[in-house]
Amino acid sequence: MPFGQLLIEGLAMGACYGLFGLAVVIIYRTSEVINFAAGTMAVFSTYIAFHMITFYGHPFWLAFLFALIFAALLGMFVEFFFLRPAKNPTLLGLIVITIGVQLLFGGLVCWKWTADQQAFTIPFSYQVIYEPLPGVFMSQWAVAVFVIAAVIVTLLFFFFKYTKLGTAMRATQQNKHAAKIVGIKTDRIFAFSWAFSSVIGVTSAMLISSRTILDPEFMMEPFLRAFAAAVLGGLMSVPGVLLGGGIMGLIENFFGYAMPAWKPITAFVVIVLVLCVRPSGLFAKHYVKKV
């Protein structure tokens, strides 16, 4: 495989990881919860789209829209029924809840659609190849990924910068109690951030599954890589997680090309190495903890 194609495929996969990392970061920024269920929630919503296309024969875009709405509702549902009732949970408690949610939805998906592998197709095929510059090949899929990622990031930027809800989200992130004092319903903000995260997650999951396969566990490894990307970026910054995603995608693609058998563990090696050197990520501003 030529270098240029490895680079572009790596960057496209990295953009998917970056998007999915965004889903993790959005929740972590507002409520300091690491959402271990992000992968499975995205899988659940992807299966909804799959079901609509395959069994009811709806066009892709309708199924896509429906899956986004479903994902938003699912995110709010999880926040409302599983996280809100927990009174002053510890960090371990939050991790246990989100892993519980992961098992719950994972089990439901397996129960409904069994563990069989399916093919999920989107209108952008990775087999249609363009050659914009001589020697540089880009699949239609990669182009779609770059466009979608750019659109989402731009929308998020304007959303956080200029809208009322976005400003309220940033306020909640900076200081929950102060935000409450100025009249922001922080509980509602949490629910919204879960909905946003879930929507971005399912978009990324659909792109990933159209490139690979669709089965109940297909988001497990992408989730860990996205998480590694988020950790690289310091779990707090949006540009950081995108850059981290790009780095992860490139490392994985080049390393996987050289040594295919060890491809799955590159993400973990990167996580552990980065954490050994910079315990709170590459781009995190180091903050002093109050004792």
Next chain:
Amino acid sequence: MDMKRDYYEDIELFSSGTILFWTVVLLVALFAAPLILSNYHAYLFNLIMVHVIVAVGLNILVGSTGQIALGHAGFFAIGAYATVLLMTELSIPFFAALIIAAFIAAFFGFILGLPALRLEGPYLAIATLAFGLAIMHIIGHVELFGGRQGLMAPALNIGIPQLGLDWEICSEKGKYYLILSITILMTLFAVNILKTKAGRAFVAIRDSDIAAEVIGINLTIYKTLAFAVSAFYAGVAGGLFAFVLGFFDPFTFHLILSIIFLVMVVVGGLGSVMGSITGAVLITYLMYDLFKNVDEIPVVGDLMVAVSEQWLTVTGMDNFSMIGLGLVMIGIIIFEPLGIFGAWIRVKKYWKTWPF
């Protein structure tokens, strides 16, 4: 809740005659149990006891030292593979192999403890999770470890074949007595370690690592020690697990197993040895017996089969154990964050102070 008046009262193994009595009753019952157990139930008990060892060890790390660990299936796998390989490749006697394997696991625990010194919270969770998955992948790729085909445990010979002392254990009930004795030893060790200098240092680190450092506890030594001790437990349990199962492959030690271990400790109640034991018993029973055969439960089973046929798929019904475990995890944090042990304390307090 009980007031301790002096040091000797604190380090007593049995704080009252009642506890001593019930412990003896429990032990007698456990030793007599094989007389009435079927083979399947002896197997289930063996599995439960192996999980009790892991849970008790994990409790030292998660409950007493306050570190998050999502990679214990990795240590468990190291124990299982090392025990079997030492026995088959180097023909080392069982007990020596088990102890060496446990020390290998403890060494890996020490290694994982080093980055853990600098990490906390979500970062530690993801680093340990990555460790567990990496161990699973490495085992799956190395020829010596049987690759994805897995390994077969040899005959369980607890004598020393080199000296002509053969004592082969074939039946489930024989294994039951072996595992039971090791479980009792390990539990006793865990109860006692929490009453030593090291155990108090662990608890101090959990409550505040900065305060612990200020009063002169060496964080480097005690945090890595907690990881090593906990990994040692997982290693011993892994070595026994290999013989309970008889055959295992890398996917036996999937991430889900690490999660199950953590859930045992959380459900039982963090920081309490008795809690971890009850948690391990309960979760193992639910996961490996009740939820696994959910269609055989009288009324609920039929209902679930009907629901599956109507809206879902019948082949996917095995996954009910995942749903059940997930619900248990969410429920315990929402309704009883201190676990079974917390509930027990509440009942006890209510009983003792009644009618107030």
